[in-house]
Amino acid sequence: MTELMRVDRSAPTLRELTLEKLREAISTGFYRPGDRLVERTLCEQLGVSRTVVREVLRHLETEGLVETIAHQGPIVARLDPEQVQEIYEIRALLESQAARACAELATPGLVKQLRDIRKEIEDAFEKKDFKRVLAYTELFYEAMFAGGHKMMMHQVVKSLNARINQLRAMTIASPGRSVDSNREMNKLLAxxxxxxGDAAAAASYEHVRLTAAIAMATLAEKAAETSS
Structure with missing residues (x-):
């Protein structure tokens, strides 16, 4: 009887798969800030029921990726410059501390793991496979936080991951960013x-600072285009 009651958590549910797909579509820019998210269209695109779509939209609203506008319905949340700046401030503080701890506790095995991930990121940048850049960048930070035994900090960062990846998708596609990003991250890895620890913290902080500057400039450009 106990076995009959046990829930199999090994496979993702339809809701989880749909959530992942729609989150990815927003994070990678398939759906852009301000785009309407029409339930009927999403049902057709994703091949799921309206009930599932509604549940997923409500979840994405809690992550800050979706907002509901009166008389219009759900849209992809617009990127508020003040919130974006705050996200980067949080990243700079937590990631620099994790980088310091990771460096001080680094083992040969961890360094090799980080180098292998960096190779994947560089290869993905070269092939302009930005989806893979995002995936392996997330793995790099996960390994760095784990290596520094800063998993509570990582939980805070993960709570912002949806919006962080949305911003990353915007910044990594900017002209020349692949070269600069690889240089900055390889300095951190070195x-x-x-x-x-001091050099790792400084490199991490500088990387986030430079990325934030690109994001804020891009948002300013988009705002100017919209108003013109």
């Missing part, structure tokens, strides 16, 4: 490899 500091971790040398077990230099």
């Amino acid at each position: 500091a971790i490899g040398k077990k230099d």
Whole structure:
């Protein structure tokens, strides 16, 4: 009887798969800020019921990716510059501390893991496979936080992951960003490899600062285009 009552959690549910697909569509820019999310269209595109779509939209609203407008319905949430700035401030503080701890506790195995991930990111940048860049960048930070034993900090960052990836999708596609991003992240990785906590924290902080500047400039450009 106990076995009959046990829930099999090994496979994702239809709702979870739909949530992942729609979150990815927003994070990668398939749906852009301000785009309407029409339930009937989403049902047809995703091949699921309206009930599932509504549940997923409500969940994405809690993540800050979707907002509901009176007399219009759900849309992709617009990126508020003040909120974006705050997200980068949180990232800079937490990631720099994680980078410091990771460097101080680094093992050869962890450094190799981070280098292997970095190779995947560089290859993805070269092939302009931005979806893979996002996936492996998330893996890099997960390994860095774990290596520094800063998993509570990582939980805070993960709570913002949907919006962080939405911003990453915007910044990594900017001209010349692949070269700059690879240089900045390899500087961070080199500091971790040398077990230099101060240098790792500084490299991490600088990377986030530069990324934030690109994001804020891009948002300003889009706002100017909209108003003109």
